[in-house]
Amino acid sequence: MQPTPDFSAPKLAKSLLRRRREGALATLMEDGGAPYCSLVNLASHPDGSPLLLISRLAIHTRNVLADPRVSLMLDERAAGDPLEGARIMLLGTAVPASPEQLPLWRRRYLAAHPAAEGYIDFTDFSLFKIETSGLHLVAGFGRILDLAPDRYLTDLRAADALLEAEASAVAHINADHPATMNLYATQLLGAAEADWRCTGIDPEGLDLQCERSTLRLEFPERVETPVALRDMLKRMADIARKTE
Template sequence: MNIPAHAPLHLLHMAAIGTLATHARQPEGFPYPSVLPFAPDPQHRPTILVSRLAEHTHNLHADPRAGFLVVDAPDGDVLSGQRVTLLGTFEPVDSTPEVVRRYLRYHPDAERYLVLGDFTFWAMKLERLRYIGGFGAMGWLAGADLDPLPSLGFDEENALIEHFAGHSPGASGLQVLGVDRYGADLKLDGVRSRFVFDDAKRNTETLHAALEDCIQRHAN
């Protein structure tokens, strides 16, 4: 195994879409792949918003085991790019105000689906994952090894984001989508990116300082 530190975690924050493979009911047993948007939750797990009528939703109700593939190949060379295959089970997630607010930061257009009342959130409970980051950089990880640190709570993350929004007038056009102990997810002039911290931030003070550094680097 030769995986760069936290590379699978960062990849899950860089991509906006993934491929969900469920177990088909008809024809029974076949893999059923489907492409759809996702957002990483505070534990970095893919969270999806799906219609109750969708085929993959019916499949998950019958068998929650699934695979989820995320790829980052900006130059179109998939074999040289990063990809991670996640294995685990999907579980329904309550549409709490915190869950909705966070998901809509990543996918604001999804609000039109939420008003229909037919869409529900699901999050993946990871069992194992395989990361490939190019020649010689690949291996398996247990789901629990993706991030051994306690995740940020919604309140702590929101406080950091709101502080930035109120105190960074020089960074116009920049939006912070999410913050975790390893980096920040950004959208600058409509383009999404990932800012990687130099190391894991284990407390509020170091997180605040890292986010301030991130904002300053992106200020006009």
């Protein structure tokens, strides 16, 4: 891949953080500090940080409890040579959910992984957020660079009202406006018609999912309140209808 004028490293990194549902987690062995890598499922916090649900029966969880430093690799799973696809290597610290954080993290994780409902409350399972210190992006020739967190995470300041309303907004959208979600997916994002549902909303966009397929609908402007969200969703629906 050659560099192009419209290439945006932050935009690509944000997309991978929002859309990927699994990744390779690297931890340090509790005994000796040797590197250890494992496959984990993940969701995204409203700011884009990865959320993990891991069991204390797993080696990687015991490693994290002994030393919270981690690295996480996410890739776009493009067809053909996997080395030609984009990927990010995220550096950070795995932090467990506090009682205050747990409801939000739990809801976001279950939206991405509904099957986890059957075991998320087991006593050996815990939710962790990777608080990142930076990432390394590889997206082809001439597209290799490092990004600081403020380049790929979503600023949640001034968006408290939106975050408080997110759960009810997602439930309302999925119950009353499934056709609109399908319209976004097919007309604005080029996806096939399917049972698309909303899994999360943040100031910069909306996440859609159908089984293991995921999409990211970016808003043209930042949204910080429920009223602004309603107006934005109507605006995006109007644009989508014009493309039919």
